[in-house]
Amino acid sequence: MKFAVVVFPGSNCDIDMYHAVRDELGEEAVYVDYRETSLKEYDAVLLPGGFSFGDYLRSGAIAARLPIARGIREAAAEGKPVLGVCNGFQVLLELGLLPGAMRRNRQLSFICKSVTLEVANSSTLFTSAYQPGEHVTIPVAHGDGNYFCDEATLEELRTNGQIAFTYTEDVNGSVDRIAGITNKAGNVLGMMPHPERAVDELLGSADGLKMFQSILTHWRETHAVKN
């Protein structure tokens, strides 16, 4: 399976993503420059964390208006797995591929620590390796992670099972303690915590590896017919 790791100016978790896929999952990963326009040759798209374009204007706003946005939209429309972590989540929100928006953390400070997440939906292609309701330890590192959406959108997220992860404690003021959501089709996931920083016990937790394994399992299942 071939993963694209999109690199924006200011991305700083691209190497972690690459490492997670190549060294821990054992699949192919390729860095894709933000000036490219197509992601056709990849089976999945990873949008890493960091501070694309210095977080100028709004986090993720400028990255979402680049030519590569077309490639990301196409991959999402084709049903390929698209995972945005931290700044990648903010980019997905700015692209309109996921509903809602990010506000400054309620406590205004940058939060950098390991948190406990509950797997709110374990039937997505990103979470199938987790048990329903499983508690996992994954680090967060963000200043703008306070997820917001209006009541109607929240109701829709709940009804469609789009809430993939919640924080077990209030971390940043997010509506409903939301840590990660998918689109309606379930192939686009945005989350503030960093699964790619939790892929080996040496890093303090290997709980994030299951996400990459879930993606791979899904890909093998959907491509088994062709082989």
Place this chain on the structure above:
Amino acid sequence: MTYEVQVFVTLKEAVLDPQGSAVNHSLNQLGYTEVEDVRIGKVITLTLEGEREMVDARVTEMCEKLLANPVIEDYRFDVREVSAP
């Protein structure tokens, strides 16, 4: 003609403004107890060349496409004629 456009981007009323709350608290502590609410926004100043009748439509488009995030922000703008440099 050259125009200067000031775009004001503010958080929608329903959206909590943590920065505003912190500044409100600080003002109250300084003794300005009459302050009941503080909201913080952005001012973006554009200098552009164009026909007056097109400016509003173009700037509205810019706001919708990039300058504001309609999920959480409102915007308004003032247009002012400036003499060419």
